Amino acid sequence: MARVKGAMMTRKRRNKILKLAKGYWGSKSKHFKMAKEAAMKSGNYAYIGRRLKKRDFRRLWITRISAGCKANGINYSQFMNGLKKSGVTLNRKVLSEIAVHDAAAFTALVEQAKKAL
Numbered sequence: 001m002a003r004v005k006g007a008m009m010t011r012k013r014r015n016k017i018l019k020l021a022k023g024y025w026g027s028k029s030k031h032f033k034m035a036k037e038a039a040m041k042s043g044n045y046a047y048i049g050r051r052l053k054k055r056d057f058r059r060l061w062i063t064r065i066s067a068g069c070k071a072n073g074i075n076y077s078q079f080m081n082g083l084k085k086s087g088v089t090l091n092r093k094v095l096s097e098i099a100v101h102d103a104a105a106f107t108a109l110v111e112q113a114k115k116a117l
Helices: 005-020 030-072 076-086 093-101 103-114
Strands: none
Touching: 005 030, 030 076, 030 093, 030 103, 076 103, 093 103
16 A cells, blocks of 8 residues: 655645634744644634623613613513513514614503503
């Protein structure tokens, strides 16, 4: 059986890592070993960031809904409880958009929630 040398695949693998580390400061973008460490760390940060983004947006939506509720004389938890009891199944993202862009519709939702309580 013929001997297989791994130069081509090794070069491919190294170039893939160096491409990921392109634009990093100093030798992190030039030296394979440092580039590999930096790329692994940046991958971890990106993974964590994708999870944190979901939390941050949920907090933003809740804050916006809460501000709209306070303007209509009800607190957030009572509003959400009233919506649930009245059978309105809008999620927080849509509710926050309504609260920001369509105050009349949000007021109607608040009234519906108040009736259900």
